[in-house]
Amino acid sequence: MSTAAKAIRQPSQSMVNGFDPARLNELPEPLQKNIRRRDRSLGPGYRLFYDEPLEIVRGKGVTLFDRDGNEYLDVYNNVPSVGHSHPRVIEAVHQQMQTLNTNTRYIQEPILEYSEQLLSTFPAELGHVMFTCTGSEANDLAMRVAKYVTGNQGIIVTAGAYHGLTAEVSSFSPSLGVGVPLGPNVRVIDAPDALRYSSDTVSLEDHLREQVRSAIADLHRHGIGVAAFIADSIFSSDGVYAGPTGFLRPIVEEIHAAGGLYIADEVQPGFGRTGEEWWGFQRHGIIPDIVTIGKPMGNGIPVAAAIFKPELLVDFGKNIRYFNTFGGNSVAIAAAQAVLDVIREEALLPNALEVGNKIVSELKAFSQDVEQVAEVRGSGLFIGVDLVTDRSTLSPNGSAATEIVNSLRRDRILISACGAQGNVLKLRPPMPFSSNDADRLLEGMEKAFTTLR
């Protein structure tokens, strides 16, 4: 698949914003002690954030506290989407824990109530919800259904995509790096990087259409039919590509023409984070065949789901069925219901839009003359800042991003980075992030940017 392959930037094998274990001796003694203890029990598969990892003991709203009582502004965690330790979620979980926590093989009314409310946030075409515990499980199930329904195996993803960690899902998550090989049935297309894409003759949309056509043709040449195109609707791990809206449409048209399904992975952009709509795909004016949701859904209580066009489940439901022991259990649903209620009652969508717009416009303003800032982009409270070595080459600058992330961390502002080269600052705070919180963030970033000049 020469067209697409040419454009792939090989994701680095090391984790973006990961602590380098080789530098353990440079840390304060108490931290060293607990990291050694961690290494002994949890082993080398676990990673920590930041050059100087954090020991967190408490969280409230958009604030995290370390063991010395220091406060950190959380501009990173999307799981506690309605804020750390939100009283409504705490209370809902507590009530439910005192009452019942059981599985979906008994009838329970709350899951019906929640499912109906949840489905009402989706286009009418998406009529069934199936619950899992994690976004990975939701994507795993979505792909199982896609393969079953189409009878095909081929999967198309973007070059820096991340969809999860099961054996199946990691086989179509190129951002995991070369240590985790893509499946022989997986093809990658370019991320929708409008900043770096440049052509006088072919629009980005047409380029993406062409990429998908090539991927499909290559799959066919290998005797593989198309099961699905799956994409995070804001391309989080690719580097946060929120616009121009509409670029997903030609991709979906090509996939459908080839008999495949379009799976919208809303695990990251979902539940109103993008500010304009409940779901990221809605910004592109398209209707997925399957949607997967997760992270923010239960504010930290593990719950996730896949939403389907009902016709996709007729045979799968009959012949395969699906039972997830903890998936959608009583407590998970109670947490999810509380999150849904809070998002509505605290008007977190308009807040995400307003505060997000403010952050983007002010960041743009004060980074205008910072050569290493190529672009500030995003939607709502999902914002990326693309750092480069210089604006003429637009060469990704991962080390500048690492520097900024760690400089902010020292200033007690927590962000991270993403993108194939780790060069995109990722701002993705809990959704009750206020205008004042934005001010503190912006002040910190302006200061951090001075180190780049």
Next chain:
Amino acid sequence: MSTAAKAIRQPSQSMVNGFDPARLNELPEPLQKNIRRRDRSLGPGYRLFYDEPLEIVRGKGVTLFDRDGNEYLDVYNNVPSVGHSHPRVIEAVHQQMQTLNTNTRYIQEPILEYSEQLLSTFPAELGHVMFTCTGSEANDLAMRVAKYVTGNQGIIVTAGAYHGLTAEVSSFSPSLGVGVPLGPNVRVIDAPDALRYSSDTVSLEDHLREQVRSAIADLHRHGIGVAAFIADSIFSSDGVYAGPTGFLRPIVEEIHAAGGLYIADEVQPGFGRTGEEWWGFQRHGIIPDIVTIGKPMGNGIPVAAAIFKPELLVDFGKNIRYFNTFGGNSVAIAAAQAVLDVIREEALLPNALEVGNKIVSELKAFSQDVEQVAEVRGSGLFIGVDLVTDRSTLSPNGSAATEIVNSLRRDRILISACGAQGNVLKLRPPMPFSSNDADRLLEGMEKAFTTLR
């Protein structure tokens, strides 16, 4: 693989003890209404238990309550292992929810404390724990590691095994039925069915050794090396085969000789349920390379884990790493710690052993002259009752099991069934099941058995 294949009983495609949707119209109107509502939102992939499904609204200890206030003795649910709505778990979760619920990329002491305590229940060779949300994810991760470490793809399981629901794990879960094909790299051996195995010359142990040898040879003949043998240490879905202890040893010897790993799936038998030891494999006097744990771990808060010999993670940890967003988060660990504490403080292991032994011996006594009861077997509070058409043919009697299960349900005692033909009654109550609870169960079963005579 003719030897093994010959003995495979094809699992039925319909769910054991599942409600048949075709009989919806026979149910009381309010139940029909909620099942229709359920079908509309959740779709056809969801199943309910029992001929007359239950609408459960509350649980306490070993008792479940339906919406009309009827009490049911729970002899089935192993997830609420320390009892429904246990105050210690409720309190631990509530405290933690009010404090912090975040992920493992920050240092947190409670996960270290818990991990150390958990690992102390395992043989010293098993030194690292990695957290997931579900047993499926734990088995998926275990198999990823097994394949990575051995460089091989071959998997060997028993004929009625269930290990989970991800794409990967369902490919080696034959109990899911013919709708879910086994992977081309998967071979099955007979379940260790001591009741039906009969030979004057070859012991069951030697028969299983021979089965594994054949499976390995067949894999090799197809150019496939052995990654792992994985087995539920009490063979729950095969039909509850607790003994004779020791039959796993020759299997493990053969697997190791072929360069594969032995993965003990303790998702069902683990956390003391078998009464004698914390983990089912310990009853067989063997040491696994990887152990997976789940269901009872957090009393319903989703948490699961894989435990490894540390040498298996050296390269995997470095080159692959693993991050599970909710896996081992603060609240999951708080719940798991409470469960561990309660198991110890309420002496639930000796209780499981004592009450389990009582149930087995009394069941044996009063079923002595029931022709359809071929065997009562189990360990601790994991008990199977093998029903047959008659004791001479030992032909599995799934319909008798369905009858007993539903007759007990009408008597407000909840059990289920397992085994390839659904012919084995499965008794697996929350662990604080008392001697009085056992009396009620036994009384109910004696009554139900009279319908078989």
